[in-house]
Amino acid sequence: MELQAVLMAAGGGSRMTDLIYNTPKPLLPVGNKPLMWYPLNLLERVGFEEVIVITTKEVQKMMSSDPKMKLDVKMKLDVVCIQEDGDMGTADALRHIQQKIKSDVLVVSCDLITDVALHEVVDLFRAHNATLAMLMSKAHEFTETVPGQKGKKKTAEQRDFVGVDPSGKRLLFMANEADLEDGLSIRKSIIKKHPRMHIKTGLVDAHLYCLKKEVVDFLAENKSISSIRGELVPYLVRKQFSKTANRQKMKDESEDQTQKKNDDSTNQELLIASRDESLLQLAQERSCWNDHHGDMSEAYHGGKLRCYVHILDQGLCYRVNTLAAYIEANRLAPKLFEEPAVHPSAVISEKCQMGSDSMIGALCQIADKTSIKRSTIGNSTTVKEKVKVTNSIVMHGVTIEEGCNIQGSVICSNAIIGRGADLKYCLVGNGQRIESEAERTNEVIVGTDQLMEI
Amino acid sequence: MADSGGTDEHDKKDDVERSKSEGKELTKEEKQRLRKEKKQQKKHKEKKDDKASQESGKENKSASSAAAAPQLPTQTVKAPSAVPAPAPVFVPASSEAPASADKPTKTKAELKAERRARQEAERASKQGKKGDPGQQAASGKLKAPPSELQPVVKRLPEHIQVDNPEVLKKLAKKLERQQIPLRSDYGYKVSLFSHLHQYSRKAPLTQQLSIPSTVIHPAVVRLGLQYSQGIVAGSNARSVALLHAFKQVIRDYTTPPNEELSRDLVNKLKPYISFLNQCRPLSASMGNAIKFVKKEISNIPTQCKEEEAKSKILNCIEWYINDKIILAAKAIAASAIEKISDEDVILVYGCSSLVNHILFEAFEKRRKFRVIVVDSRPRLEGREALRRLVQRGISCTYVLISAVSYILPEVSKVFLGAHALLANGYVMSRVGTSQIALVAKAFNVPVLVCCETYKFCERVQTDSFVSNELDDPDDLIVTRKGKTHLENWQEVPSLGLLNLVYDVTPPDFVDLVITELGMIPCTSVPVVLRVKNVDQ
Numbered sequence: 001m002e003l004q005a006v007l008m009a010a011g012g013g014s015r016m017t018d019l020i021y022n023t024p025k026p027l028l029p030v031g032n033k034p035l036m037w038y039p040l041n042l043l044e045r046v047g048f049e050e051v052i053v054i055t056t057k058e059v060q061k062m063m064s065s066d067p068k069m070k071l072d073v074k075m076k077l078d079v080v081c082i083q084e085d086g087d088m089g090t091a092d093a094l095r096h097i098q099q100k101i102k103s104d105v106l107v108v109s110c111d112l113i114t115d116v117a118l119h120e121v122v123d124l125f126r127a128h129n130a131t132l133a134m135l136m137s138k139a140h141e142f143t144e145t146v147p148g149q150k151g152k153k154k155t156a157e158q159r160d161f162v163g164v165d166p167s168g169k170r171l172l173f174m175a176n177e178a179d180l181e182d183g184l185s186i187r188k189s190i191i192k193k194h195p196r197m198h199i200k201t202g203l204v205d206a207h208l209y210c211l212k213k214e215v216v217d218f219l220a221e222n223k224s225i226s227s228i229r230g231e232l233v234p235y236l237v238r239k240q241f242s243k244t245a246n247r248q249k250m251k252d253e254s255e256d257q258t259q260k261k262n263d264d265s266t267n268q269e270l271l272i273a274s275r276d277e278s279l280l281q282l283a284q285e286r287s288c289w290n291d292h293h294g295d296m297s298e299a300y301h302g303g304k305l306r307c308y309v310h311i312l313d314q315g316l317c318y319r320v321n322t323l324a325a326y327i328e329a330n331r332l333a334p335k336l337f338e339e340p341a342v343h344p345s346a347v348i349s350e351k352c353q354m355g356s357d358s359m360i361g362a363l364c365q366i367a368d369k370t371s372i373k374r375s376t377i378g379n380s381t382t383v384k385e386k387v388k389v390t391n392s393i394v395m396h397g398v399t400i401e402e403g404c405n406i407q408g409s410v411i412c413s414n415a416i417i418g419r420g421a422d423l424k425y426c427l428v429g430n431g432q433r434i435e436s437e438a439e440r441t442n443e444v445i446v447g448t449d450q451l452m453e454i
Numbered sequence: 455m456a457d458s459g460g461t462d463e464h465d466k467k468d469d470v471e472r473s474k475s476e477g478k479e480l481t482k483e484e485k486q487r488l489r490k491e492k493k494q495q496k497k498h499k500e501k502k503d504d505k506a507s508q509e510s511g512k513e514n515k516s517a518s519s520a521a522a523a524p525q526l527p528t529q530t531v532k533a534p535s536a537v538p539a540p541a542p543v544f545v546p547a548s549s550e551a552p553a554s555a556d557k558p559t560k561t562k563a564e565l566k567a568e569r570r571a572r573q574e575a576e577r578a579s580k581q582g583k584k585g586d587p588g589q590q591a592a593s594g595k596l597k598a599p600p601s602e603l604q605p606v607v608k609r610l611p612e613h614i615q616v617d618n619p620e621v622l623k624k625l626a627k628k629l630e631r632q633q634i635p636l637r638s639d640y641g642y643k644v645s646l647f648s649h650l651h652q653y654s655r656k657a658p659l660t661q662q663l664s665i666p667s668t669v670i671h672p673a674v675v676r677l678g679l680q681y682s683q684g685i686v687a688g689s690n691a692r693s694v695a696l697l698h699a700f701k702q703v704i705r706d707y708t709t710p711p712n713e714e715l716s717r718d719l720v721n722k723l724k725p726y727i728s729f730l731n732q733c734r735p736l737s738a739s740m741g742n743a744i745k746f747v748k749k750e751i752s753n754i755p756t757q758c759k760e761e762e763a764k765s766k767i768l769n770c771i772e773w774y775i776n777d778k779i780i781l782a783a784k785a786i787a788a789s790a791i792e793k794i795s796d797e798d799v800i801l802v803y804g805c806s807s808l809v810n811h812i813l814f815e816a817f818e819k820r821r822k823f824r825v826i827v828v829d830s831r832p833r834l835e836g837r838e839a840l841r842r843l844v845q846r847g848i849s850c851t852y853v854l855i856s857a858v859s860y861i862l863p864e865v866s867k868v869f870l871g872a873h874a875l876l877a878n879g880y881v882m883s884r885v886g887t888s889q890i891a892l893v894a895k896a897f898n899v900p901v902l903v904c905c906e907t908y909k910f911c912e913r914v915q916t917d918s919f920v921s922n923e924l925d926d927p928d929d930l931i932v933t934r935k936g937k938t939h940l941e942n943w944q945e946v947p948s949l950g951l952l953n954l955v956y957d958v959t960p961p962d963f964v965d966l967v968i969t970e971l972g973m974i975p976c977t978s979v980p981v982v983l984r985v986k987n988v989d990q
Contacts (some may be wrong), residue, residue, distance in 0.1 A: 126679050287695075289685050
């Protein structure tokens with residue numbers, strides 16, 4: 001088997017607490033499908049037949065009862081449950097399933113919505129025999145107004161500094177702004193080998209990684225790494241240029257080094273070097289190809305550890321981990337697949353004005369004289385007469401009474417909007433009741449129990 | 455099929471078989487055959503005895519040598535340089551069955567046979583003209599010489615004929631059967647080369663495959679990707695990488711129930727070979743390596759256990775690489791070093807792994823020489839050769855091919871590598887080689903071609919048009935100072951970009967071929983081929 005897919009669906013959604021109060025992040029409805037359906041659909045389209053899903057028990061229960069997941073996903077899902085409260089990072093989760101990993105892995109996060117041609121990432125992984133291949137995308141500005149944002153709040157965006165070589169494929173440098181207190185410093189050895197480096201900051205990491213099996217084994221031995229994105233990837237990128245990685249000595253010498261340093265890196269060296277058989281070495285020697293020109297070193301500078309990145313210019317790639325991203329994703333999700341915008345089981349009266357870019361979920365009831373524009377209405381929602389819903393996201397099981405005017409808002413599941421309410425850019429939490437004739441603008445309406453405990 | 459009356463006389467069958475072959479060759483061969491028929495009518499009785507063994511031998515051969523790659527000729531071409539042996543040459547290369555078809559002893563029957571033979575030949579040539587219009591197009595287009603003297607009529611492997619829709623349809627059907635995606639051609643092709651494939655590097659074959667590839671072994675997918683992106687380039691490197699991938703395939707192979715390893719494994723390899731062919735057309739060295747592997751696999755006795763059989767095949771592959779590539783390189787270096795004297799100025803072209811090896815060895819043996827590396831666009835492989843030579847400490851000069859006539863007066867010898875050596879003595883090598891050989895000849899500089907014997911190929915070609923490889927035309931586009939003039943070349947209707955990969959050098963320009971069997975003139979290549987086939 002070539003690649004095993006692992007879907008990380010145990011994430012907390014720490015940046016959108018209001019949305020996930022009752023619904024765990026993997027099951028948030030985006031375009032009336034649970035969020036984790038999107039990466040699963042991507043894997044299925046590409047040809048995977050089995051996926052290992054790492055998630056919590058709660059999600060697993062809800063998954064088995066969700067009709068969408070059962071019907072649409074034809075792959076075999078091997079669900080592994082982990083503790084919800086434990087601070088398990090993504091790398092910890094990989095370590096947890098190390099026994100199941102028999103070949104190279106493709107790790108995907110459940111909040112990734114993209115239409116990338118996966119073969120671009122995997123081809124980099126295959127062709128260059130890379131240790132890591134990942135996907136990044138140019139960040140898009142979110143244009144929609146986010147409910148609950150008081151004014152133009154510029155969140156202290158933790159920027160990522162990503163250094164790539166001139167071809168745009170080899171990953172040379174990766175650091176987060178938070179780790180760079182004194183400024184960005186680049187080792188001389190990197191500059192010697194790659195005199196031209198492009199440093200980009202406007203990239204968003206899609207959290208899609210192809211990792212060699214040896215990396216998973218390395219994680220099993222090295223328990224201090226807990227997050228793939230935050231720790232493992234920068235570590236691997238740095239290790240490409242470390243001195244031990246480049247010396248082309250025989251195995252026995254690296255064994256000496258392990259005795260001296262007892263370093264995990266040399267362990268990984270051993271593991272990676274043992275795969276490069278002598279024939280491959282011979283083929284590379286005889287081949288007249290080099291990945292760089294201008295200096296005396298051979299292809300890849302003799303390094304065995306290589307990290308590659310595919311940067312997506314055009315196309316959809318969203319990580320739904322903030323409220324703004326969630327709203328944006330809902331706008332664009334219908335474009336990803338050709339399902340009818342209106343679910344066949346919805347009951348819509350004739351006098352309803354529905355825009356073409358709206359989506360109506362199953363078993364909805366839309367009454368007369370309503371106007372629904374650029375919105376997504378979830379399953380089993382009831383919308384009474386004379387309601388105007390514009391630019392909004394309405395989740396499942398919501399009741400909207402007559403005469404309401406909802407604009408630019410997000411209404412979570414099972415909420416009830418009273419008669420004649422006027423909501424602009426609001427976020428209505430789960431199960432909330434908005435009283436009639438209420439007028440709210442730019443507010444986050446949640447129950448007291450949803451407020452964070454300090 | 456052998457439907458011509460189903461007579462006992464084997465010459466009938468021979469005629470029919472031969473009638474399936476190339477139309478143009480037939481006429482020439484036919485005459486030869488008639489001539490030989492008269493000769494053989496004198497020797498008959500021994501042949502009758504051998505017939506029985508010969509048939510069984512032929513059946514085995516036809517089964518095992520099912521050509522998947524278009525370059526798997528099982529018989530040599532009779533016409534050009536084959537020595538007409540007194541022994542019947544109908545089964546040209548196989549020494550096991552030297553006998554020919556038998557001829558009747560009676561004179562009346564002889565004449566009848568001759569007449570029938572002539573009629574058959576005429577009918578066949580008419581059929582040939584109808585059925586294969588494209589195959590008669592170019593002369594010397596003998597990619598698959600006729601298969602002869604087999605009771606089972608073989609389908610000949612097809613030439614590359616991209617402009618013939620029927621052939622394309624057959625290819626598409628074959629690929630569909632093997633579940634390999636078809637790679638589509640890209641861009642406008644220059645009319646002289648419209649019969650060849652032209653692919654774009656930006657459209658790899660993998661985008662039509664499922665990602666955890668189940669139909670094709672992952673090692674083969676990786677190899678195909680490396681071929682199409684040029685990461686593994688060069689005849690030796692490609693063969694070694696191919697054999698490495700085959701080793702992995704064989705290691706992961708398990709015989710399904712009710713199947714024999716010797717047959718099933720060969721069938722398993724066929725789609726992989728088609729896939730690799732789609733990624734990048736196979737080279738002659740790869741074709742020979744594949745032939746060897748298939749022969750080894752089909753020679754596994756049936757009672758052999760699977761583990762034993764697999765380890766046997768793996769050992770054979772190891773032996774092949776060691777013998778034909780590594781040791782051959784050593785032997786060639788040893789002979790070539792005698793040709794390098796002190797104060798020599800050696801010209802090399804592009805990056806040939808063998809020539810580089812020779813120069814390294816010569817430098818280690820403390821010969822004093824300097825090297826001139828000639829390079830050409832778009833591949834600019836000479837840069838890599840330059841790097842490797844300078845790293846060892848050899849003093850080098852670097853020029854582009856446009857300056858070769860300027861630099862040649864300084865040169866004392868030219869060392870060239872070869873991609874393949876054809877049966878008529880022509881050298882097929884990177885495009886530009888024939889030019890260098892020509893200019894060197896004009897300056898009376900000796901040209902030495904270094905080539906291992908496993909790259910010798912039974913094909914015959916006299917020009918670079920009939921069979922070549924077209925690389926991605928976008929490689930010719932260059933961006934200088936931010937301006938890319940050829941960016942929209944596809945929109946200009948009268949513009950075609952041609953990126954050839956190979957060309958053929960006639961033997962008159964080559965003074966010596968250095969192989970591990972010794973230093974031979976170019977015209978002795980068919981002799982080597984014959985000796986090789988006799989050994990096998």
